[in-house]
């Protein structure tokens with residue numbers, strides 16, 4: 001008999017290699033005290049739901065004290081809990097409850113930048129140019145008359161300049177919003193402080209860390225700086241001033257030392273977004289962070305050719321590093337997949353048709369073109385089952401198991417994302433995938449809390465409520481529950497390994513692979529496809545006359 005899941009997970013130090021990790025965006029998950037902001041009490045009350053999903057771990061997006069200039073990715077204090085979200089005691093309680101439920105805990109660590117309210121940044125502002133206080137961040141003198149011109153013409157990732165003046169002729173550097181000053185990782189105090197933070201949370205029982213913007217820590221900003229146009233032409237990698245320099249490896253080797261002080265060793269997953277990226281495998285070795293996010297599947301649309309390519313690429317790169325592959329279809333930075341898959345061109349071969357198209361669609365308030373809701377839903381379920389059949393670990397984003405769609409028509413005055421404020425008329429930002437979850441189909445915020453939610457929920461959220469979907473065997477939630485429960489059994493079934501074998505189908509629009517006896521077939525074509533011999537274990541949609549309808553995945557046992 002193979003070990004049961006419960007016993008395997010808690011004894012195997014390599015539990016993370018095939019884990020399903022569910023991302024919680026704390027402010028939008030569940031509100032325990034009715035102030036409209038999700039919190040730790042809310043998460044505690046939903047532990048039974050999390051357990052019932054058959055996931056292996058949760059990842060909590062930032063819950064630290066923050067002015068929320070960037071949804072909490074602007075951290076005031078790395079070793080505390082935002083009082084609006086809870087207390088450190090509540091944090092301990094939630095971790096213990098999740099562990100009792102067999103669910104591990106990843107937390108988000110944001111090492112590229114602090115918030116501008118962080119004590120170190122406040123000290124830097126108060127100190128002289130050239131002082132040790134300023135050396136923990138990246139200050140450069142302005143150019144031109146009165147030193148009023150920024151050190152370079154580089155744009156920030158959220159729009160506007162990447163340099164902010166501080167009034168004395170000096171500027172500080174920020175990749176993201178001005179409220180997010182970048183740390184200087186050449187400074188030993190910065191390095192030491194993050195090791196302290198990793199130990200702090202590891203001592204509080206955290207099992208793993210999701211490392212924000214992991215490729216940006218090591219920088220070469222020696223002057224003269226290249227122009228923005230020159231910068232854009234430098235490939236991401238060893239010679240790029242900002243991204244994916246070789247020196248990051250040394251930083252994470254230090255982190256690995258801390259992870260290995262614990263039993264079982266703490267684990268980490270690097271967030272870095274350069275696709276395609278063979279160099280990502282470096283972050284995923286067990287001398288470094290152990291895992292890296294591969295977003296290739298998320299960017300492959302609903303195209304058989306591109307999905308096939310993404311899978312073979314990721315499997316190849318991770319084989320090089322000896323790590324486990326990771327798969328992602330959604331997170332808090334992207335248009336929800338039920339919507340993406342319901343928009344035209346998602347099957348196009350142009351990889352950039354996707355994000356650009358999504359952004360343009362959001363600018364129309366979600367009305368042009370009209371979203372094909374049924375098709376988006378079918379495709380999202382088919383892709384989820386395809387992802388969950390792959391070896392390695394899969395990351396789910398809260399609400400995708402409900403088939404939640406993007407909320408496109410959030411009024412300007414309710415928007416929160418700095419991208420909306422810094423790129424007016426060009427990009428409305430990411431609030432539409434961060435709207436608080438509907439738990440019940442009625443109530444002031446659909447069961448999220450007892451009052452209104454911090455981002456407005458549309459009336460149609462009622463149809464996607466957990467309670468309603470739980471009562472419907474054809475719901476997206478039912479599909480996820482079936483697939484997640486089966487995945488747990490199948491990954492331990494004799495003969496099921498990490499080897500993916502592609503099975504040739506006559507139609508290139510039908511992707512079919514096996515892991516030993518476990519076969520996964522997805523029909524990307526517009527017409528029904530023939531089945532294979534074998535026992536049908538699960539389907540993402542109903543079969544018609546023994547054929548697999550378009551936008552449907554089937555799992556079989558042979």
Ligand code: TEU
Nearest residue numbers: 070073074110157176212213273332333
């Ligand atoms: O995101 C990294 C990042 O740069 C992108 O995912 C970015 O959000 C996207 O290109 C904008 O369209 C991480 C976090 O996931 C994100 O929420 C934070 O805003 C960002 O870092 C800064 O901390």
Ligand code: CA
Nearest residue numbers: 031033037039
């Ligand atoms: Ca609250």
